[in-house]
Amino acid sequence: MSSDLDTEEEFDDIYHQFFPVLVKIVYRITGSVSVSEDLCQEAFIRYYERRDKLPGGDQAKFWLIRVVKNLAYNHEKRKGRERVAYEKFYHEPKRDLTNEGEKAVLEDESKKAVQEALMKIPYKLRMVLILKEYGEMDYKDIAASLKISEGNVKVRVFRARKLLSEYLEKGDVYVP
Known part of the structure; x- marks a missing residue:
């Protein structure tokens, strides 16, 4: 049973160490915080299910990056590989920026x-x-x-x- 506890602690360490980085990566692909968190959770579920067969440490990080990258890419692909239209970005002349709003x-x-x-x-x-x-x-x-x-x-x-x-x-x- 102690090996199960060690495995659980190792998983917790990997989760807490890499989750913030993975969310940043996925966010930059998807542009959505909630989607990023969901996809990262999915990646960690996959890692947890295969943790006995997968490496730990940096190799776990690389595996997780590949998984979240693919999950994010597939998510974007489902939405359409290229977005059909981007909102036009209109700018007004810059004014005094003392107004915080x-x-x-x-x-x-x-x-x-x-x-x-x-x-x-x-x-x-x-x-x-x-x-x-x-x-x-x-x-x-x-x-x-x-x-x-x-x-x-x-x-x-x-x-x-x-x-x-x-x-x-x-x-x-x-x-x-």
Whole structure:
């Protein structure tokens, strides 16, 4: 029975260590906190059911990243691989930002613009950027997670950042 307790404690450790990172990654793919949490819960259920056959530690992290990435991708695919239409992002001339309510609205609009621009980036480029910027992973871990070379990761991150920048330059994005 002690091995079951050790397994439960190990699962708890993995859950508490990786859940916040996984939610960030899935959120950047789906744009929805509730969907992100649901998909991460699904990934951990799958991990829990197979925990005896799966590795622990960083390898568990890589396995979970692949699972949530696939779950999120399939979720988005069901909604339509490419969104048919994006809301137009209209900007008013910038005014005095001393009004906190207005500042909050501008920040929300900017976050929405970044999310929309991120969703326009091709999936393979978007994934490495999400893992790098929002998953706070290094190139080596991203390469291991996606099973590609570290050099390929660096190229994809560079291209994704460039595309994101181009999409954002088309609109006037407020940066607080």
